[in-house]
Amino acid sequence: MSDGQDPDRGFEDVLRYLKESRGFDFTGYKRTSLMRRVRHRMNEVGIDNHVDYIDHLQVNADEFSALFNTILINVTGFFRDPDAWDHLRAEIIPTLLAERGPDDPVRVWSAGCASGEEAYSLAMAFTEALGVERFRQRVKIYATDVDEEALTHARHASYGERELQGVPPELVAKYFEPLNGRHAFRKDLRRSVIFGRNDLVQDAPISRIDLLVCRNTLMYFNQETQAKVLHRFHFALVPRGVLFLGKAEMLLSHGRIFDPIDLKRRVFRKSAGSAAGGGHFVTHAFVQDRRIDVGGLDQLRELAFSASPVAQVVVTGDDVLALANQQAETLFGLGARDVGRPLRDLDLSYRPVELRGHVEQARAERRALRVKDVEWLRTPGGSLWFEVHLNPLIASDNAVLGVSIVFHDVTAARRLLDDLEYANRQLESAYEELQSTNEELETTNEELQSTVEELETTNEELQSTNEELETMNEELQSTNDELQVINETLRERSLELDQVNEFLESILTSLRAGVIVLDVGMRVIAWNRGAEELWGVRRDEAEGEHLLDLDIGLPVADLRPVVRQALADASFLTEVKLDAINRKGREVVVRVVCSSLRSNSGEPNGAILVMEPNG
Known part of the structure; x- marks a missing residue:
């Protein structure tokens, strides 16, 4: 296979076209499985390169639905994975209801609901826990998917026997009503289930959700997109809200925002989290409350500050560099000449990070600031990473004396991270x-089971169809014999008709007078040789033309009233004489006899004009 370009680039062009033309953004899906499914669809339509497939999409609107159905497998079912659903009904839903007041609303979100089985499974589970009336008063189930065709199916809420195999018979009898050979979900409960289109990657999440069910959907996304979607789920859930995932999904790196309730059944609770405790790191004046006198204290402070293993500088309230320890001098190239200079005049003010704005913020807000992930590219290929801490220095009278700036070298930790x-x-x-492999195997197994059942049904239908075809074949053979007899009769009639036409043609040809036959629209349907000789217009030029459009020496406009009477009265017959010019250019007086052309029923069906020069 060759697109004439990089295959990956051609595939990305297909994804870009889908996003621009239909609003479907598949760029966050796993590339390996996504490429495999697009390639499968291309093979089905017999196209081997991406450029031609984009052309195919542009001219075949139905191809979008076929492609989306291939990509969005939409494998679902009522109470899929019964063990997990039994746990949800027995443990999770009762606990969730117990944590809320008896009249508090309950909001549920079924994300990636496909054709609706999951949403209606939730409706049945909550109705069993609350009763019909309390369910209708308290519960709203929001069911969303990116596939409009699947949502249309879900809104109809109509399912066949095979689709209801996972529902216990007592629940089928309680929650479904027979309708045209299928089973429709109860209308009074259906109103509590709201379907709508939502792209988990692009659209805003639904908020204030108590239970969020998203089963075997995240597995189609790459790691980055999964993280994005999970943070949106975290935002959507209320404190202590519950997230219910599919058995093929795990939360490996998101433990900080979700706590497991039942890891085996993939049930998690929204983590309460902990606010970053920045604190107000302020330095107060040294309290002179000692029982003994410590000599040389100022020199001791200065040496301790200078010998600190972490680079540190201090600026005054006027943004003047007041202190810099040995580590800062070595690291940033500072010296004794720089002490007393304004911060804005030093390279340190913008390298490795823009400091002046942070210094002003720490001083104005009187709180410690932390600037993370500061990269300083010192040499090509060599970078240092810092975490910069800024602490306002506040005196005993609450005046801000300056700001201490500490540069923590976190390069080693960064590399480890x-x-x-x-x-x-x-x-x-x-x-x-x-x-992905696990889900595809499950999907393949389900599809194979479905295919076997369909093949068995098809085999029975084919046997029945074969019997019907044999019967139809016998009937067609009999019909064919009858058609042969009819065809022979028609052939004989056709020969007779040809003989009649030849006879009529010979009559018209034999008449020396000019004969014109008109239909009810005054168009010429017959023009004999006498008319050709009289007016110099051939038969093929005249037939099909309107009488009044003929360019001949006969004043046809004067004939219109006469012809109209003949078209209106089946017994009409009259004779008129008109001055005309024949084909030779000579003036002649023409006698014209006009009569009505009658049908078999006696109704006017046209007009006949017989013309011959007078004298």
Whole structure:
């Protein structure tokens, strides 16, 4: 296969076209499985390069639906994974209701609901826990998906026997009503389930959700997109809200925002989190409350400050450099000549990070600030990473004396974190592939089971169709014999008709007078040789033309009233004489006899004009 360009680039062009033309953004999906499914669809339509496939999408609107159905497998079912749903109904839902007041509303979100089975499973589970009336008063279930075709199916809420196999018979009888050979979910409960389109990657999440169900959807996204979606789920959930995932999904690196309730069944609770405790790190005046006198205290402070292993500088309230220890002097090239200079005149004010704004903020807000992930590219290929702490220095009278700036070198820790992050990405990538493979195997198994059942049904239908075809074949053979008899009769009639036409043609040809036959629209349907000789217009030029459009020496406009009477009265017959010019250019007086052309029923069907020169 060759696109005439980089295959990956051609594939990205397809994704870009889908996003620009239909608003579907698949760039966050796992590339390996996504490429495989697009390639599968291309093979089905017999196209082997991405450029031609984009052209195919542009001219075939139905191809979008076929492609989306291939990408969005939409494998779902009522109470899928019964063990997990039993745990949800027995433990999670009762606990969730117990944590809320008896009249508090309950908001549930089924994200990636496909054709609606999951949403209606939630409706049945909450109705069993609350009763019909309390469910209708308190519960709202928001069911969303990116596939409009699946949402249309879900809104109809109509399912066949095969789709209801996972629902216990007593629940089928309680929550579904027979409708045209299928089963429709109860309308009074259906009103509590709201369907709508939502792209988990691009659209804003629904808020204030108590239970969020997103099963076997995250597995299609890459690690970065999964993180983005999970942070949106965290925002959507209320404090202590519950997240219910599919068995093929895990939260490896998001433990800080979700706590596991039941890891085996993939049930998690929104983590309460902890606010970053910045604190107000202020330095107060040294309290002279000692029982003994410590000599040389100022020199001791100066030596201790200078010998600190961490680079540190102090600026005054007027942004003048007051102090710099040995580490700061070595690291930033400061010297004794720089003490007393305004901060804005020093390279330190903008390298490795713009300091003046942070200094002003720390001084104005009288609180400690922390600037993370500061990179200083000292030499090509060599970077230092810092975490900069700024602390306002506040005197006993609450006046801000200055700001202490400490540069913590976190280069080694950063490199370790990068190595760890790389290892985690490798691990998550491998796990994603395992998730994807597991889900695809499950999907393939379900599809194979479905295919076997469909083949069995098709086999029975084919046997029945074969019997019907044999019967139809016998009937067609009999019909064919009858058609042959009819065809022979028609052929004989056609020969007779040809003989009649030849006879009529010979009559018209034999008449020396000019004969014109008109239809009800005054168009010429017959023009004999006498008319050709009289007016110099051939038969093929005249037939089909309107009488009044003929350019001949006969004043046809004078004939219009006469012809109209003949078209209106089946018994009409009259004779008129008109001055005309024949084909030779000579003036002649023409006698014209006009009569009505009658149909078999006696109604006017046209007009006949017989013309011959007078004398």
